[in-house]
Amino acid sequence: MRKTCLDIICEIARKDDRVVFMGSDLGVATLNRFKEEMPDRFFMEGISEANVIGMAAGLALEGRIVYVNTIASFLTRRCFEQVALDLCLHNVNVRLIGNGGGLVYAPLGPTHEAIEDIAIFRALPGMTIIAPADAAEMRRVMPLTVNHSGPVYIRLGKGGDPIVSNDLSPFVIGKGLIMHEGDDALVVTTGVMLKTAMDAAHMLAAENINIAVLHMPTIKPLDQACVLEYAARNPVVVTLEEHTIIGGLGSAVMEIIAEANYPEPKRCKRLGIPDVFPDKYGSQASLLAYYELTAGNLIKTIKQLRSV
Amino acid sequence: MLTSPISIKEPPINTTPLDKRSRQFRIQMVKMLEAAKRGHMASAFSLVEILRVLYDDILRYDPKEPHWTSRDRCILSKGHGALALYVLLAEKGFFPEAELWNYCKENGILGGHPEYGKVPGVEASTGSLGHGLSIGIGFALNARYLKSAHRTFVIVGDGECDEGAIWEAALAASKHKLYNLTVIVDYNKQQSYATTYEVLDLEPFADKWQAFGFSVRQVDGHNIEELHGALAKVPFETSKPSVLICHTIKGKGVSFMENNLEWHHKNYPTASEIEALLAELERD
Numbered sequence A: 001m002r003k004t005c006l007d008i009i010c011e012i013a014r015k016d017d018r019v020v021f022m023g024s025d026l027g028v029a030t031l032n033r034f035k036e037e038m039p040d041r042f043f044m045e046g047i048s049e050a051n052v053i054g055m056a057a058g059l060a061l062e063g064r065i066v067y068v069n070t071i072a073s074f075l076t077r078r079c080f081e082q083v084a085l086d087l088c089l090h091n092v093n094v095r096l097i098g099n100g101g102g103l104v105y106a107p108l109g110p111t112h113e114a115i116e117d118i119a120i121f122r123a124l125p126g127m128t129i130i131a132p133a134d135a136a137e138m139r140r141v142m143p144l145t146v147n148h149s150g151p152v153y154i155r156l157g158k159g160g161d162p163i164v165s166n167d168l169s170p171f172v173i174g175k176g177l178i179m180h181e182g183d184d185a186l187v188v189t190t191g192v193m194l195k196t197a198m199d200a201a202h203m204l205a206a207e208n209i210n211i212a213v214l215h216m217p218t219i220k221p222l223d224q225a226c227v228l229e230y231a232a233r234n235p236v237v238v239t240l241e242e243h244t245i246i247g248g249l250g251s252a253v254m255e256i257i258a259e260a261n262y263p264e265p266k267r268c269k270r271l272g273i274p275d276v277f278p279d280k281y282g283s284q285a286s287l288l289a290y291y292e293l294t295a296g297n298l299i300k301t302i303k304q305l306r307s308v
Numbered sequence B: 001m002l003t004s005p006i007s008i009k010e011p012p013i014n015t016t017p018l019d020k021r022s023r024q025f026r027i028q029m030v031k032m033l034e035a036a037k038r039g040h041m042a043s044a045f046s047l048v049e050i051l052r053v054l055y056d057d058i059l060r061y062d063p064k065e066p067h068w069t070s071r072d073r074c075i076l077s078k079g080h081g082a083l084a085l086y087v088l089l090a091e092k093g094f095f096p097e098a099e100l101w102n103y104c105k106e107n108g109i110l111g112g113h114p115e116y117g118k119v120p121g122v123e124a125s126t127g128s129l130g131h132g133l134s135i136g137i138g139f140a141l142n143a144r145y146l147k148s149a150h151r152t153f154v155i156v157g158d159g160e161c162d163e164g165a166i167w168e169a170a171l172a173a174s175k176h177k178l179y180n181l182t183v184i185v186d187y188n189k190q191q192s193y194a195t196t197y198e199v200l201d202l203e204p205f206a207d208k209w210q211a212f213g214f215s216v217r218q219v220d221g222h223n224i225e226e227l228h229g230a231l232a233k234v235p236f237e238t239s240k241p242s243v244l245i246c247h248t249i250k251g252k253g254v255s256f257m258e259n260n261l262e263w264h265h266k267n268y269p270t271a272s273e274i275e276a277l278l279a280e281l282e283r284d
Helices: A002-015 A032-037 A049-061 A072-078 A080-089 A117-122 A135-145 A193-205 A224-232 A249-260 A284-290 A295-307 B020-036 B041-045 B048-058 B079-092 B097-102 B132-145 B164-175 B196-200 B205-211 B224-231 B271-282
Strands: A019-023 A042-044 A065-071 A094-099 A128-130 A152-155 A177-180 A185-189 A211-215 A218-220 A236-244 A267-273 B073-076 B152-157 B181-187 B215-220 B242-247
Touching: A002 A019, A002 A032, A002 A094, A002 A135, A019 A049, A049 A065, A049 A072, A049 A080, A049 A094, A049 B132, A049 B164, A065 A072, A072 A080, A072 A094, A072 A117, A072 A152, A080 A094, A080 B132, A117 A128, A117 A152, A117 A218, A117 A236, A117 A249, A135 A152, A177 A193, A185 A193, A185 A224, A185 A249, A185 A295, A193 A211, A193 A236, A193 A295, A211 A224, A218 A249, A224 A249, A236 A249, A236 A295, A249 A267, A267 A295, B020 B041, B020 B048, B020 B079, B020 B097, B020 B271, B041 B079, B048 B079, B048 B152, B048 B181, B048 B224, B073 B079, B073 B132, B079 B097, B079 B152, B132 B152, B132 B164, B132 B181, B164 B181, B181 B205, B205 B215, B205 B242, B215 B224, B224 B242
Parallel strands: A019 A042, A019 A065, A065 A094, A094 A152, A128 A152, A185 A211, A185 A236, A236 A267, B073 B152, B152 B181, B181 B242, B215 B242
Antiparallel strands: A128 A218, A177 A211
């Protein structure tokens, strides 16, 4: 997903000389092609995230479209005020590409895991948050970021994630994608957890339980109409995200449902990472299992809620 | 050593007289304070001559076309000095002078800190310290990319230089050899709580900027000729960013405000305080 993302930045920069790339201190040879072909639009500015965001804002105020790439936890935590003021308050066209969204950096521990990145940025006026499910979806969304107005955060997965998205519907920033139809339960998910939700949907279908899977590659602005439409016809709503249950997709969906005032209350559950710093290493997959962000637990949760 | 010969541990002394124009700007600021009942007075008083020289003689701009692409960019990174900026921008015609009396009013455009998109002539929203220099580097890099001759000036406070982001930005400006970027430091040696020496000492300040790759000059920040002489010569060197350290007095121009921390930010000035301020400033 990351490679696809960076490759596309290179492609769009070739076509549009407003496009600039800026990294902090990325891996050796990152985007070498960009650097060789367009050296005056390639910046590697050191481990100085606050300054990097400010510089990007300055370039964007002058009409550039700046793609900034570093580790997601540093982009969201370290330079929050620069993102809030320099980017969001000025509403500039800077795209933040966060490596290792969620538990990707499990072996590196809690300093590097980005499990509250969505919550942090969701609170900022004007910020757009996108979490593609796989590299194919990344390829569809990235060209749309060029002319999108205002700052955008793009959350990257680990890479090599299985392809589960499809191009049956055109990608539109701010629109949800219905990936599986059903009216026994609604699962709302984002990013790479779409795969887990789809696995659960297929397993449940074999038991004649049909769930709707709503994929929200754009978490902000969230497609409220789509949530309301599918929640209205399902008695059970479960959200699934590789993120703390505080302030992320689950919170956003439940805020909408709470204010919808359905005549029959919905039975709801947010599945995500509990309110802790992960206390184990291992791998993204092992931590997802540890926090029960699995198809098995999703199925169990749906069945429990349906039987209430 | 580039450090000023001024004794750095004592309250700074500056006897440079203010001419009528400099006093007139301060009178306007006092009247804005009276109307709004609040303002960073002393922090703005130390800035007046710096801004006056910039907007009189150094910056290229067109107040009728504030987005003119070839204009010089000026960012007041110490956004709490906004009062001084507003009186200069009004005098130059960026907005009607009547707007000054709406300072901090609900529907006015002039807040306690300057905002981009609201105030014509303001290039970036500032207020939280340590942001303006990085944004200015973005401006300067773009100017170089475009091969445009326009320049970027960023005015920072001394207390603002406590922020690590300033020094991250200083490294970047030097790395990119931004000859088209000038940092102006309002070195009044006072911050909100106490002197800069007591809160977080910046000395040897000029040496620090030099070590970070800047070409450094120092002037009396209330002396119009010294300011003009230095700013007319930027860049000081052709392959380096420039910094002009301006030795100033917080509250300059009013005896009881000078070096008086109570006036860093003033809420609800009394009628007698306003009267005393005006009396000093109106004295010939």
